[in-house]
Amino acid sequence: xSGNTIQAIRGMNDILxxxxxxxxxxxxxxxxxxxxxxxxxxRMPIVEHTGLFRRAIGEVTDIVEKEMYTFIDELNGExxxxxxxxxASCVRAALxxxxxxxxxxxxxxxGQMFRHERPQKGRYRQFHQVGVExxxxxxxxxxxxxxxxxxxxxxxxxxADIALQINTLGSPEARALHRTRLIHYFExxxxxxxxxxxxxxxxxxxxxxxxKNPALAPVIDQAPKxxxxxxxxxxxxxxxxxxxxxxxxxEYEINQRLVRGLDYYNFTVFEWVxxxxxxxxxxxxxxxxxxLVQQLGGKGAPACGFAMGVERLLALLQEGGFxxxxxxxxxxxxxxxxxxxxFAWQVAQRLREVGLHAIxxxxxxxxxxxxxxxxxxxxxxxxxxxxxxxxxxxxxxxxLRELEEQVRLPLQQAIDLIRQPA
Numbered sequence: 001x002s003g004n005t006i007q008a009i010r011g012m013n014d015i016l017x018x019x020x021x022x023x024x025x026x027x028x029x030x031x032x033x034x035x036x037x038x039x040x041x042x043r044m045p046i047v048e049h050t051g052l053f054r055r056a057i058g059e060v061t062d063i064v065e066k067e068m069y070t071f072i073d074e075l076n077g078e079x080x081x082x083x084x085x086x087x088a089s090c091v092r093a094a095l096x097x098x099x100x101x102x103x104x105x106x107x108x109x110x111g112q113m114f115r116h117e118r119p120q121k122g123r124y125r126q127f128h129q130v131g132v133e134x135x136x137x138x139x140x141x142x143x144x145x146x147x148x149x150x151x152x153x154x155x156x157x158x159x160a161d162i163a164l165q166i167n168t169l170g171s172p173e174a175r176a177l178h179r180t181r182l183i184h185y186f187e188x189x190x191x192x193x194x195x196x197x198x199x200x201x202x203x204x205x206x207x208x209x210x211x212k213n214p215a216l217a218p219v220i221d222q223a224p225k226x227x228x229x230x231x232x233x234x235x236x237x238x239x240x241x242x243x244x245x246x247x248x249x250x251e252y253e254i255n256q257r258l259v260r261g262l263d264y265y266n267f268t269v270f271e272w273v274x275x276x277x278x279x280x281x282x283x284x285x286x287x288x289x290x291x292l293v294q295q296l297g298g299k300g301a302p303a304c305g306f307a308m309g310v311e312r313l314l315a316l317l318q319e320g321g322f323x324x325x326x327x328x329x330x331x332x333x334x335x336x337x338x339x340x341x342x343f344a345w346q347v348a349q350r351l352r353e354v355g356l357h358a359i360x361x362x363x364x365x366x367x368x369x370x371x372x373x374x375x376x377x378x379x380x381x382x383x384x385x386x387x388x389x390x391x392x393x394x395x396x397x398x399x400l401r402e403l404e405e406q407v408r409l410p411l412q413q414a415i416d417l418i419r420q421p422a
Contacts, residue, residue, distance in 0.1 A: 104136030
């Protein structure tokens with residue numbers, strides 16, 4: 001709060017009418033893109049039981065340890081959490097409603113997520129994600145579909161300078177072996193580890209590999225490589241994925257330090273990154289999480305997915321100078337007089353029924369003042385109605401963007417005129 005004025009919570013932003021067209025353009029493009037790949041929309045609650053995220057994401061992850069908005073429901077004493085990500089909620093919903101009973105599912109969602117972290121450009125406490133989840137698909141072909149469809153979206157949006165990094169985390173057994181080797185290695189380099197790395201050493205040593213502390217880079221570079229501990233099945237899965245990507249013409253880099261910040265991942269992980277947004281360079285990330293369905297109480301089923309940060313992608317669009325084409329109103333209805341006021345309501349509604357965008361002037365005022373509002377609205381035409389027009393069932397049509405004369409016409413003829421191409 002500032003003085004007596006209540007303001008939005010820091011890191012939770014208003015999207016103003018001037019900004020909304022860019023969001024609407026992005027959302028419309030994304031909906032068409034997802035439908036073209038056969039994905040169906042699912043919408044989950046913003047609030048879930050805290051145990052869902054503790055079980056799915058992992059007790060020793062940054063999200064669960066430091067970033068979740070958790071509170072006690074005063075009515076029943078339950079611990080509830082504003083969702084910090086969408087995958088756990090989506091899998092929970094699929095299990096609760098037996099969606100997998102009808103076979104594999106391609107699903108997507110779009111909405112707000114919440115994490116309590118220090119706000120900065122591209123990172124907010126309330127942020128928006130588009131998430132895609134494929135449940136019941138075991139092979140690398142689905143991993144590849146997710147990556148290829150992202151590359152397709154960047155083209156549809158006209159975004160460049162987004163690079164793909166991929167890695168494989170292998171099976172849980174391979175990761176357990178690698179975990180033991182990592183702990184042994186880092187224990188021999190304790191003096192080189194920062195406080196965060198030491199805290200993670202025995203709980204989640206793979207996350208040390210993802211440290212952003214440049215001082216740790218030399219010791220991390222010499223750490224055991226997970227690829228060296230992978231079994232044949234994991235290596236084959238990763239090789240097949242790369243083969244599909246090469247055939248699809250998608251360029252990539254193998255980043256062996258890419259481990260993702262959530263415990264539920266296995267096999268494929270990937271990130272799309274850019275250098276155009278400063279430190280917050282990841283705009284989309286995901287991978288395979290075959291164990292999560294069973295972990296949340298369902299019958300074991302393979303699964304994979306990804307999520308993209310909407311604010312970061314919009315920042316990329318704006319950074320590239322993109323502005324969506326705006327469609328203003330077609331008509332602004334100006335009216336004065338008792339009979340004219342009533343007729344204007346009928347006219348405006350008729351215009352909307354035939355697919356025109358019509359603004360009906362409200363608030364009174366003379367014709368001159370109303371015409372100023374009509375011109376400022378961006379509408380192509382003003383429809384002027386006085387009592388004389390209302391009595392005759394006619395309107396006066398004045399073009400606002402072309403140098404043409406005002407004409408008085410029956411309403412249907414006026415509609416025909418307005419609907420002619422500009």
